[in-house]
Amino acid sequence: MAQIDFTQEYWLTAAQCNAQRELPLSSLIRQIIDVATEHANRIGVGAARLAEDDNTWVLSRISIVMDSYPRMHHSYSITTWIESFARFFSERNFVIRDQDGNPLGYVRTVWICINRTTHRPADISALAADAPKDPQRPCPIPAIGKLHLPDHFDSQREYTFRVCDIDFNRHVNAVVYTSLIIDQLDLDTLDRHFIRSFDINYQHESFFGETVTIASQTDNLTPSQESPAVMTLSGAIMRDTTPCVLARLTLAPR
Amino acid sequence: MAQIDFTQEYWLTAAQCNAQRELPLSSLIRQIIDVATEHANRIGVGAARLAEDDNTWVLSRISIVMDSYPRMHHSYSITTWIESFARFFSERNFVIRDQDGNPLGYVRTVWICINRTTHRPADISALAADAPKDPQRPCPIPAIGKLHLPDHFDSQREYTFRVCDIDFNRHVNAVVYTSLIIDQLDLDTLDRHFIRSFDINYQHESFFGETVTIASQTDNLTPSQESPAVMTLSGAIMRDTTPCVLARLTLAPR
Numbered sequence: 001m002a003q004i005d006f007t008q009e010y011w012l013t014a015a016q017c018n019a020q021r022e023l024p025l026s027s028l029i030r031q032i033i034d035v036a037t038e039h040a041n042r043i044g045v046g047a048a049r050l051a052e053d054d055n056t057w058v059l060s061r062i063s064i065v066m067d068s069y070p071r072m073h074h075s076y077s078i079t080t081w082i083e084s085f086a087r088f089f090s091e092r093n094f095v096i097r098d099q100d101g102n103p104l105g106y107v108r109t110v111w112i113c114i115n116r117t118t119h120r121p122a123d124i125s126a127l128a129a130d131a132p133k134d135p136q137r138p139c140p141i142p143a144i145g146k147l148h149l150p151d152h153f154d155s156q157r158e159y160t161f162r163v164c165d166i167d168f169n170r171h172v173n174a175v176v177y178t179s180l181i182i183d184q185l186d187l188d189t190l191d192r193h194f195i196r197s198f199d200i201n202y203q204h205e206s207f208f209g210e211t212v213t214i215a216s217q218t219d220n221l222t223p224s225q226e227s228p229a230v231m232t233l234s235g236a237i238m239r240d241t242t243p244c245v246l247a248r249l250t251l252a253p254r
Numbered sequence: 255m256a257q258i259d260f261t262q263e264y265w266l267t268a269a270q271c272n273a274q275r276e277l278p279l280s281s282l283i284r285q286i287i288d289v290a291t292e293h294a295n296r297i298g299v300g301a302a303r304l305a306e307d308d309n310t311w312v313l314s315r316i317s318i319v320m321d322s323y324p325r326m327h328h329s330y331s332i333t334t335w336i337e338s339f340a341r342f343f344s345e346r347n348f349v350i351r352d353q354d355g356n357p358l359g360y361v362r363t364v365w366i367c368i369n370r371t372t373h374r375p376a377d378i379s380a381l382a383a384d385a386p387k388d389p390q391r392p393c394p395i396p397a398i399g400k401l402h403l404p405d406h407f408d409s410q411r412e413y414t415f416r417v418c419d420i421d422f423n424r425h426v427n428a429v430v431y432t433s434l435i436i437d438q439l440d441l442d443t444l445d446r447h448f449i450r451s452f453d454i455n456y457q458h459e460s461f462f463g464e465t466v467t468i469a470s471q472t473d474n475l476t477p478s479q480e481s482p483a484v485m486t487l488s489g490a491i492m493r494d495t496t497p498c499v500l501a502r503l504t505l506a507p508r
């Protein structure tokens with residue numbers, strides 16, 4: 001009987017915390033990838049199974065909405081399940097819970113299957129039948145969307161990818177992009193606000209030695225009953241005129 | 255009965271790996287800090303106990319010698335014990351073992367106790383009597399030494415610390431310095447060599463927004479029976495003319 005969901009327990013040490021003594025968003029994304037990988041392996045749709053057909057999973061989009069973050073010296077857990085399993089992609093959701101089991105936030109992700117030789121989308125319909133899906137399970141955050149390149153930017157800087165930025169697949173690590181976008185904010189802003197939502201679209205891979213431009217645009221928002229967010233940052237990581245990554249985050253008062 | 259040592263088990267996921275599909279040295283240092291913190295807490299000499307006297311631990315020096323690194327999808331463990339507990343500092347050692355219990359490498363560290371108000375060394379003699387020490391336990395790597403600023407540098411670059419570089423104590427994270435030093439190497443060098451030894455001395459704290467110069471000097475070595483290392487990199491992270499961090503690593507062929 002295939003496991004319909006998978007939960008990993010964590011404990012947040014001091015050395016793992018950010019300046020606000022919380023789980024960094026970049027670490028949360030690394031753990032989301034870890035949990036997704038482990039669940040996929042357990043139900044027989046992991047990278048090893050896809051490699052039999054010369055295919056692999058590529059993380060395409062992440063959408064995160066948090067009420068608050070796991071805190072230093074606290075336990076938390078991440079649970080994942082599959083919402084859908086289509087011909088060329090799969091939607092996988094997550095809930096992050098505190099030590100009492102209360103939800104701290106939710107995550108939606110889209111994973112595309114590509115052929116490792118052609119780099120074209122690969123048909124995974126044959127696996128779909130066996131993959132345990134739970135489409136009715138609530139994930140009370142907006143449907144995952146496509147981000148667009150902002151019209152203009154109010155902040156830009158250059159960055160060259162170095163050895164510590166490269167992952168086991170020889171690409172720039174998905175987690176590194178997240179830190180580069182968050183680094184467009186300053187410490188005082190993050191002391192007064194938390195990252196209420198974070199969306200990222202991975203569009204093109206980057207590699208060792210490449211220089212990119214990290215560009216962002218900040219706008220004030222009018223908080224509403226639905227969303228307490230007061231500020232948005234739209235960011236792009238560009239290689240020449242090609243956006244490798246698009247991201248958007250909103251900040252809410254602590 | 256105070257616990258004379260403490261062991262933490264780990265499993266290396268793909269998302270945690272570097273480009274060589276091994277545990278990154280920066281992650282090893284984070285885990286060393288985690289394991290030291292947990293052992294110190296368990297034996298009653300952790301940050302909470304020191305805070306009663308307005309004191310805190312500061313990691314001063316690390317010396318690591320590795321035969322090889324934990325590999326992707328493998329288990330490993332880190333064991334720590336106290337070698338000495340003096341008036342103003344404590345020496346704490348570590349062994350990293352593979353899934354079969356064979357040593358992969360050893361670590362020596364020096365931790366200084368400072369007063370949080372005066373920032374001066376604090377006397378911890380009163381705690382020494384109760385702390386379980388194991389001075390006879392073998393740690394077969396050279397005694398930890400003091401590094402010196404190299405005479406000249408063959409590579410220099412500037413870096414400005416951003417929000418994701420800051421730790422729970424509002425300083426630049428000890429792990430970030432390690433990545434900045436390793437980033438002086440290129441991918442091809444690390445594909446052909448592994449970091450045989452790594453020494454780092456933390457001399458002065460850095461803070462959000464500060465710009466530092468990362469400078470390094472590379473020299474070829476003559477490998478000997480005692481050490482297979484073929485290359486050394488001496489690095490410094492300087493704020494103006496003040497070295498915040500000195501580091502030295504050697505590379506051996508894979």
